[in-house]
Amino acid sequence: MSGGLVALLDDISVLARMAAASVDDVSAAAGRASAKAAGVVVDDTAVTPQYVEGLDPKRELPIIKRITVGSLRNKLVFIIPAILLLNAFLPWALSPLLMIGGTYLCFEGAEKIWEKVSGHGPKTSVAADTGERRKVDEDKIVSSAVTTDFILSAEIMVISLKAVLDEGLGSSFWFLLAVLVVVAVVITLGVYGTVGLIVKMDDIGLHLTTSGSHAAQRLGRGLVKGMPKLLTTLSVVGVFAMLWVGGHIILVGLAEDPINWPPLYDAVHHLEVSVADATGALGGALGWLTNTVCSMILGAVVGAVVVAVMHVLPFGHGSKDAAAH
Template structure:
């Protein structure tokens, strides 16, 4: 009996060690996948604060919470099952689907640039700041997040493609959860920094008060900068998705030119070659994103928006 119990305890200990090793493997794989997706995570963090700009302070965190929940729902309930099934049964579909999302990001970024250059931005901004539609804000942010989340999850999937199906599922779920917490935690800190600065500015200690006043004065500039970075990120990520996707589909010309320029910059700049090469690739991706996005904006303005204006004019005449 005693021997049987000892054998049982040995088996339990062996299983526990195997489970611990498996958890370590999952953690390591999730870490590798998360690092690979870090570029898109930065983009996601830069894009999101623009959606709560101009809102009253008491509405910022509730809206960020709703966007974060929508982002987590995107990753775990829609994207994760979809990419796991596609990677298992129809892996060739992943690239075209991702490219459609990349084109949408290009459109969003180019539309923001168009509104800024045409002066429409200021007209719309006044109305939005007077009475922002919370549902529209959240749905727009979650829609953009969907594309960025898909990119994050597909990049992560590529890193763990050799794992078994259920291991991939667990790793990607961990990556999705941790990245969502990281992105929206940082976003919440960014948008509440002015409130923290206001409290610090009321401190009796001069140094703390001066730091608080600096935060309050600097936050509008930071949010403006993040809006610009967020728009650039949409164009960069969208353009990069299209470049890489077209190369994977056998259309090597454009990606080949960008890759060649990246290699030339890398070789010409010595120790800084990695950084300069990355900048060349990023700039080229953004240009591609802007060109594709501008074309889509033109088509949409000539079709969808024109029909809407015509319908509104017809309704008004009655």
């Protein structure tokens, strides 16, 4: 009897160690996958604050909460099942799907630059009206944000899936599902938690300025003055992140099946290695920077072509809008 109990406990111990190892494997894979999607995550974080710009401060966090729920729903209900089905039955379609999303990111980045240079961008915030806040439709704000999030979330999840597969971290359905769920939850909470902190930072600063502590008051004034600069920096970083990530996705996708055209990727990779080998201790960082700049240039070229089609050429919808006015 005691021997059977000992054997049972030993079996339980083995199962517990296997479960712990599985959790460690999932966590490690999720961490690697999340790192691969870092560029899109930066873009997602940079884009979202604009949706609550100018709104009643009391409504900022409730709206961000609704966007967070919508983002989780996008990933868990729609995107993860779809890409797992594609991976099971049409694995070759993942790379073209990623390239389509990458092209969209390039377009978004190039369009923002074009609007800035041409002066065709929006002149006022979503909630601005003759200097006063007007009543806005929160449902429309949330719907617009969740729609944009869907595209970025799809990119994040496909990049994560490909990272796990390409690095040989695991390929079973349940393992991939577990990794993607972890990535979805961690990234969503991380992104929108950061966004919530960013949009409320000025309120925190204002509160600190009323503190009895001179140090707290200085910190509060610094936060109030610094937040506009931070938001401006985030918007610029977001644009370059879109061009970098979109361009890199296209660069890699051209070399993979089903397109399988590697000359451009090989040229960039050769340049990256050459810079890394020639710059000693800084080689790794400068090599990465070389690849990033090349990817950004490619993203800018692809984005400019799409912007020309959509806005500049006679058959683009931008020209139709101009004609209508």
